[in-house]
Amino acid sequence: MDRAIRTGSGNTVRPRRHATVCRWDTDSLRPAARRHSAMAGLGLIEVLISLVVLAFGLLGLAALQGKAQRAELESYQRGQAMVLVEDMASRLRAAGSGAAENYVDEVGYESGFTDEASCAGGAGAARDLSCWHLALIGEATKHDGIRIEPILHGRGCITKESAGTLVGVYWVSVAWEGLSEVAFTGDDDPRKVDACGENLFGDESDGKTLRRTVRLPVLFAEGG
Secondary structure (H helix, E strand, O other): OOOEEOOOOEEEEOOOOOOOOOOOOHHHHHHHHHHHHHHHHHHHHHHHHHHHHHHHHHHHHHHHHHHHHHHHHHHHHHHHHHHHHHHHHHHHHOOOOOOOOHHEEEEEEEOOOOHHHHHHHHHHHHHHHHHHHHHHHHHOOOOOEEEOOOOOOEEEEEEEEEEOOOOEEHHHHHEEEEEEEEEOHHHHOOHHOOOOOOOOOOOOOHHHHEEEEEEEEEEEEEEO
C-alpha cells in the first residue's frame, strides 16, 4: 500500500504512482525479421527462375509447332503433286502410244506455256496439256480472281525415255518449291533421277535444293 505523507500544513498527500513502462526487447525480434526478409528474397528468386523456365518452354513449344506446320504443309503439297501427276498419267494412257509423243512438253510455273485457251476449246494433247497447266498454276482453285496454287510454283514435265525396241517409257513429273533446303549426294542427287524444275528454285550446284519432285512412268509397247 502507498503510505500517506502528512505535510506541515496538516494536509495529507499521497505519493503518485509511477506508470509501468513496457519495453520491448527489439534485439530479440531482429533475428526473426531477418529470417522473414531472407525467405521473401528466396521466394522472389524462385518465381524468377520459374518464369525463365516457362519462357524457354513456351519458345520450344512455338518452335515445335512451327516445324509441325511446315511438315504438314510439305506433306499436303506432296499429296497434291501426286494428284496432278496421276491426272496427267491417266490422260496419257487414254491417248495411247500413237499420240504420246505429242504430250512431251513442260507446263506450269515459268515454263513459257501460253496455250491456256485449249483447255476449254481444244482437243487431244493440246487440251490435256492446257488443262494440266491451269491446274498447276491454280486456275481451278481461283478465288476472287486470284489463282491459288495447289503446290508452290508447280512445274509439270512429260519426257520420253527409250527402253529398247519393244517398250516406250514416258515419265510424268511434277516439281515444286519446298519450304527448306535439303542436301543431296551421290544416288540421292535429284538431277540424276528427274531434271524437271532443275535450278528453277535456286542454283543446285552446291549440293542443296529447295526442289521437290514426284513422278510416275507410263509404259507403251512400241507401235502398240
